[in-house]
Amino acid sequence: MEPMEQKIKRFLQNVKVLALNCLQWGDTGKGKIASIFSPWAQIIARGVGADNAGHTYYHNGQEFISHILPCGIIHDAEGKVNIIGRGTAVYPKALHQELESLRSQNMTYNNLKVSLMAKLTLPTHIVLDRLREFMKTNGNGRIGTTGKGVCPVYTDHIARLGLIVNDLINPNVFRKKLINHLADKRNLLQGTDPEILKEIMQCEHLENGIYFHPQDIFDGDAIMEKYLEYGREFQPLIQDTDTYIQSRLGRDNILLEGAHGFLLSIEYGTYPYATSSECSLDGLARGAGLDTSMVDMSLGIIKGFYETRVGNGSFPTELGGHLSDERCNGGKITRQDEIKQYSNLSLNNNNFGNLGADFYQGIALRLAGGEYGATTGRPRRTGWLDLPLLRYAWRASKSNLHSRSSLVMTKLDVLNQLERIPVCTHYIYLGPDYYFGNLHLKSGDEIWEAIPLPEVLQHCQPVYKVFDGWQSALTVTDWPQLPKPLRQLIEEIRLAEDIPVNLLSIGKESESTIFL
Numbered sequence: 001m002e003p004m005e006q007k008i009k010r011f012l013q014n015v016k017v018l019a020l021n022c023l024q025w026g027d028t029g030k031g032k033i034a035s036i037f038s039p040w041a042q043i044i045a046r047g048v049g050a051d052n053a054g055h056t057y058y059h060n061g062q063e064f065i066s067h068i069l070p071c072g073i074i075h076d077a078e079g080k081v082n083i084i085g086r087g088t089a090v091y092p093k094a095l096h097q098e099l100e101s102l103r104s105q106n107m108t109y110n111n112l113k114v115s116l117m118a119k120l121t122l123p124t125h126i127v128l129d130r131l132r133e134f135m136k137t138n139g140n141g142r143i144g145t146t147g148k149g150v151c152p153v154y155t156d157h158i159a160r161l162g163l164i165v166n167d168l169i170n171p172n173v174f175r176k177k178l179i180n181h182l183a184d185k186r187n188l189l190q191g192t193d194p195e196i197l198k199e200i201m202q203c204e205h206l207e208n209g210i211y212f213h214p215q216d217i218f219d220g221d222a223i224m225e226k227y228l229e230y231g232r233e234f235q236p237l238i239q240d241t242d243t244y245i246q247s248r249l250g251r252d253n254i255l256l257e258g259a260h261g262f263l264l265s266i267e268y269g270t271y272p273y274a275t276s277s278e279c280s281l282d283g284l285a286r287g288a289g290l291d292t293s294m295v296d297m298s299l300g301i302i303k304g305f306y307e308t309r310v311g312n313g314s315f316p317t318e319l320g321g322h323l324s325d326e327r328c329n330g331g332k333i334t335r336q337d338e339i340k341q342y343s344n345l346s347l348n349n350n351n352f353g354n355l356g357a358d359f360y361q362g363i364a365l366r367l368a369g370g371e372y373g374a375t376t377g378r379p380r381r382t383g384w385l386d387l388p389l390l391r392y393a394w395r396a397s398k399s400n401l402h403s404r405s406s407l408v409m410t411k412l413d414v415l416n417q418l419e420r421i422p423v424c425t426h427y428i429y430l431g432p433d434y435y436f437g438n439l440h441l442k443s444g445d446e447i448w449e450a451i452p453l454p455e456v457l458q459h460c461q462p463v464y465k466v467f468d469g470w471q472s473a474l475t476v477t478d479w480p481q482l483p484k485p486l487r488q489l490i491e492e493i494r495l496a497e498d499i500p501v502n503l504l505s506i507g508k509e510s511e512s513t514i515f516l
Helices: 004-011 030-037 071-078 092-104 123-135 150-158 165-169 171-188 194-201 204-209 220-237 241-247 281-287 321-329 335-342 357-369 387-398 484-497
Strands: 017-022 043-046 055-059 062-066 081-084 112-115 254-257 297-303 306-309 381-384 404-410 420-429 434-436 439-441 460-468 501-505 513-515
Touching: 004 030, 004 513, 017 030, 017 281, 030 055, 030 071, 030 254, 030 297, 030 404, 030 501, 043 071, 043 241, 055 071, 062 071, 071 081, 071 254, 081 241, 092 220, 112 220, 112 241, 123 150, 123 171, 123 194, 123 204, 165 171, 165 220, 171 220, 194 204, 297 306, 297 387, 306 357, 321 357, 321 381, 335 357, 357 381, 381 420, 387 404, 387 420, 387 484, 420 484, 460 484, 484 501
Parallel strands: 017 254, 017 297, 043 081, 043 254, 081 112, 297 404, 404 501
Antiparallel strands: 055 062, 306 381, 420 460, 434 439, 501 513
């Protein structure tokens, strides 16, 4: 059997910069794929998102979960350089906790670099984020954020009201900027019930209320003291990472590690139900200090024949429709609840009860795939592979790239026992007349490439082609040994969509990966 190291070397021949990004709504196993390629790279850079992302990966049989740190941090002792780039938003408490976790496991971060230009998440951002969702109590307009302050951070960056990580190591600059920043937020929150603000700030994520001031809303001195304490801790890590990574181009192997998914991109995703950082490949490269012309190979990651979504927004192939949406976004259901209540649920069971087979099959799929947020713990909405959305994501993400591109299909083993696998080939539009530029949509029209707007997607009825499942365990590491129904399914999609599929993941460990 060819060693993994040799397979990777062959796969990445003539590649110096490799980019990994999800082409769905996230949670596609980017952590595992990043951990596979981390040993190949000398530099692993994270260029988008904040601690609202979560990557789960395994190394030497041990599970790791990171939120803001790149997955390559587990290779720090080998001299690997990990970068948190300028495109990210850094909440000092979250970074401190991840570093503390590394120390507790006797792991190092001697080669970690944090961009001095990364956006700085302040307590005000988290309060505003949670307040906006809190005020939308009837659910109208809710995005389903993680409450980590991400949208307000990027809003302030565009409005020129934000702070950067470098401010943490310049106390006088930090104080001046913070005073102006707090004045703006106090003005914005004038008239808000102080008890609501106090309640929001009592949470552990906001240091258990130390930032609350009964008259001024925010205690500027407390913020100043705590953040400068973090600044002293992080000072050795804060650097000009753009200049560093550019100086290593062509000399080192560079891995760009994406966060979230293309369909959550603020520019290209299902707006407004998106994240606030630019999590496309273009955003990932810029956020790491490069641009897409410097990328030699990009891998778009999708789940093998199903997909998931966290938060609100249209999801045409969702199993259970609005019932699933309400269950997953209600904030009351946990993984333990579903394991306890539905542990005997089978993906093939057609006798699911009064709410319908789709709803319960969605729960069964969630349990089979462990589809619960690494950051939030909340259940993910589940549905079948959506080719119209994949066509859109592939075309839009590839349009600004000059690199070799292909798909990675993950979590194929989740569907091992499924008898029949539906794949959405196109939609039937069932909504009112709608103009998408010069395209006039009418009820009954077929849509083959998704239009990523809720005004359209919410009225799209999926049309499925059903394939035979392979109904056997996937324990092999070579393409010819895979079950014939699985090979036929992958080949049909690959040929029909003219999208290369070059990597298959069938388990948690690195070894359970097939290079095509």
